[in-house]
Amino acid sequence: MEKKILIQKLWNLVNLAEDYYSTGFKSRHPEIKEAPVKQVENGEKGQSPGKRLESIKQEILTCKKCSLHYGRTNAVPGEGNLHADIFIVGNGPDEEEDATGRPFAGNAGNYLDKWLTAIQLDKGRHCFVSNIVRCRPPQNRDPGLEESRACFVYIDEQLAIIKPKVILCLGRIPGQILTGKLTTSVAKLRDQLFSCKGIPVIVTYHPVSVLQDQSLRKPVWEDLKRLKMILDKQTG
Ligand code: URA
Numbered sequence: 001m002e003k004k005i006l007i008q009k010l011w012n013l014v015n016l017a018e019d020y021y022s023t024g025f026k027s028r029h030p031e032i033k034e035a036p037v038k039q040v041e042n043g044e045k046g047q048s049p050g051k052r053l054e055s056i057k058q059e060i061l062t063c064k065k066c067s068l069h070y071g072r073t074n075a076v077p078g079e080g081n082l083h084a085d086i087f088i089v090g091n092g093p094d095e096e097e098d099a100t101g102r103p104f105a106g107n108a109g110n111y112l113d114k115w116l117t118a119i120q121l122d123k124g125r126h127c128f129v130s131n132i133v134r135c136r137p138p139q140n141r142d143p144g145l146e147e148s149r150a151c152f153v154y155i156d157e158q159l160a161i162i163k164p165k166v167i168l169c170l171g172r173i174p175g176q177i178l179t180g181k182l183t184t185s186v187a188k189l190r191d192q193l194f195s196c197k198g199i200p201v202i203v204t205y206h207p208v209s210v211l212q213d214q215s216l217r218k219p220v221w222e223d224l225k226r227l228k229m230i231l232d233k234q235t236g
Pocket of ligand 1: 090091092093094097102103104105108109131
């Protein structure tokens with residue numbers, strides 16, 4: 001057999017195995033079966049989840065959906081396990097994230113790692129980490145509503161592929177956007193359990209806010225325990 005055809009056949013087999021695995025993964029999440037799986041703009045029909053996630057990443061890296069792209073060094077597509085149980089949503093890239101293209105690459109990220117370790121979770125293994133906007137807002141200001149809306153398509157697409165068991169929103173902006181409660185404070189949002197596309201949403205304070213105000217440590221710890229309880233319940 002010609003070498004090129006053989007390589008193509010092997011490649012098809014690899015794709016088949018990936019898709020078989022993802023189907024099994026879906027059947028373990030019957031509660032979110034209905035989540036819409038959108039076609040990625042530059043993706044091809046029938047792509048495996050890993051390839052679709054990679055297509056979204058490439059799309060984000062060259063995104064010009066809003067004016068934030070003018071000021072970026074690197075867009076930050078988000079990263080983590082394709083089969084993550086937890087989908088973490090932050091605000092947007094700061095200086096370190098803009099420089100490295102990686103989410104939560106600085107102090108806030110180190111602190112977040114500690115939170116997850118405290119509930120026996122590992123960021124790389126159990127989570128996918130994303131942000132409301134993928135380009136750094138000037139002077140680290142909060143993302144605006146129009147910027148957040150323009151960028152939400154990426155959260156939508158990543159959620160549809162990863163199908164996490166729970167979404168963890170860090171801070172006011174992610175909390176308001178994911179719950180649709182655009183004028184509610186974190187203090188009120190964290191008191192309730194919301195869902196987004198059938199996936200439970202937990203809202204807590206942003207690590208940066210907790211680093212600045214130690215009195216927020218106790219409520220965050222309560223929220224983390226709630227997150228762990230939801231996960232453990234679903235794992236059985
Ligand atoms: N703060 C965020 O909200 N997101 C990051 O990626 C880094 C810091």
